[in-house]
Amino acid sequence: MGRTIVITGGTSGIGLGLARHYAQAGDQVVAVGSSEAGGRRLREEVPQAHFVRSDLSSVNQTRDLVERLSAEYPAIDALVLAAFRFNPSRIRTDEGFEHTFALYVLNRWLMAEGLREPMGKAPAPVIVNLCGAGQGGRIHWDDLQLEANYRGATATMQGAKASELLGMAYADERVKYVLYNPVFVATSLHEPFKQPLRGVVRAVSALFAQPVAKAVPPIAALIDRPPAEPLTAWKKSKPIDLAVDAKQARRFEQTVRELASASTG
Numbered sequence: 001m002g003r004t005i006v007i008t009g010g011t012s013g014i015g016l017g018l019a020r021h022y023a024q025a026g027d028q029v030v031a032v033g034s035s036e037a038g039g040r041r042l043r044e045e046v047p048q049a050h051f052v053r054s055d056l057s058s059v060n061q062t063r064d065l066v067e068r069l070s071a072e073y074p075a076i077d078a079l080v081l082a083a084f085r086f087n088p089s090r091i092r093t094d095e096g097f098e099h100t101f102a103l104y105v106l107n108r109w110l111m112a113e114g115l116r117e118p119m120g121k122a123p124a125p126v127i128v129n130l131c132g133a134g135q136g137g138r139i140h141w142d143d144l145q146l147e148a149n150y151r152g153a154t155a156t157m158q159g160a161k162a163s164e165l166l167g168m169a170y171a172d173e174r175v176k177y178v179l180y181n182p183v184f185v186a187t188s189l190h191e192p193f194k195q196p197l198r199g200v201v202r203a204v205s206a207l208f209a210q211p212v213a214k215a216v217p218p219i220a221a222l223i224d225r226p227p228a229e230p231l232t233a234w235k236k237s238k239p240i241d242l243a244v245d246a247k248q249a250r251r252f253e254q255t256v257r258e259l260a261s262a263s264t265g
């Protein structure tokens with residue numbers, strides 16, 4: 001049998017492109033998304049893939065998903081973290097977190113941590129975190145939930161920096177952690193915006209963004225032949241150096257761990 005590839009956000013954009021790629025290669029693909037519409041799209045376009053519906057902005061639903069995946073798939077070869085939504089205005093989740101922080105930070109940490117065991121059983125396991133690595137985001141230590149001054153871009157940049165720190169804190173010799181910044185790919189980027197901005201984003205994306213079919217092969221190459229180093233960072237197919245402080249990474253990971261465990265329902 002082929003490998004098992006779990007893709008959060010595997011029902012649209014780059015995640016869907018990767019789902020198609022691996023399903024066609026004969027691998028077992030598990031694609032997670034929050035909407036039934038996404039599930040329908042996956043079933044139509046990639047009928048071989050398994051769809052799991054879960055709202056990954058919820059700590060409790062993420063924990064249930066991790067439990068379910070661990071029970072159903074004893075070995076997981078690749079975990080692709082691609083679930084994301086840009087929120088122009090601040091959204092508070094039912095568990096009390098700012099939505100971008102919940103989906104981009106807490107979910108990605110919980111998935112990587114929670115699946116250590118099944119990933120450890122695969123021959124060459126790899127986590128690919130699709131994010132804005134190397135774009136200079138920062139952690140707002142005094143207001144992680146951005147209550148005082150929310151902007152969608154600020155939340156997104158904080159999530160990108162968080163990915164770098166959590167990637168560094170993950171540090172596993174066997175399970176390689178890859179931070180991959182696809183830079184600008186034509187997906188559903190325009191959807192969260194209202195007109196007329198929506199039309200502008202769609203037009204700019206049609207003109208300048210890379211098509212999904214071109215974005216997939218360099219990511220697949222890293223999944224098929226994981227780098228030797230525990231943590232690497234890439235902008236498109238070029239390796240980049242990250243200025244990540246190990247002490248800050250440990251401190252951030254501890255903070256995320258505490259926030260996640262405080263929200264066990």
Ligand SMILES: NC(=O)c1ccc[n+]([C@@H]2O[C@H](COP(=O)([O-])OP(=O)(O)OC[C@H]3O[C@@H](n4cnc5c(N)ncnc54)[C@H](OP(=O)(O)O)[C@@H]3O)[C@@H](O)[C@H]2O)c1
Pocket residue numbers: 008009010011012013014015032033034035036037038039054055056057081082083084085103130131132181182183184185186187188189
């Ligand atoms: N496209 C780019 O130019 C670009 C640039 C830099 C980084 N990236 C990164 O690449 C990754 C993929 O981006 P994309 O543009 O391909 O994304 P996309 O087309 O917008 O797809 C996002 C995916 O996330 C899922 N999702 C959103 N909210 C969710 C939730 N609460 N629970 C579960 N799933 C959820 C969506 O499914 P549902 O709607 O059904 O939930 C969908 O499958 C993201 O991590 C993004 O940060 C993209």
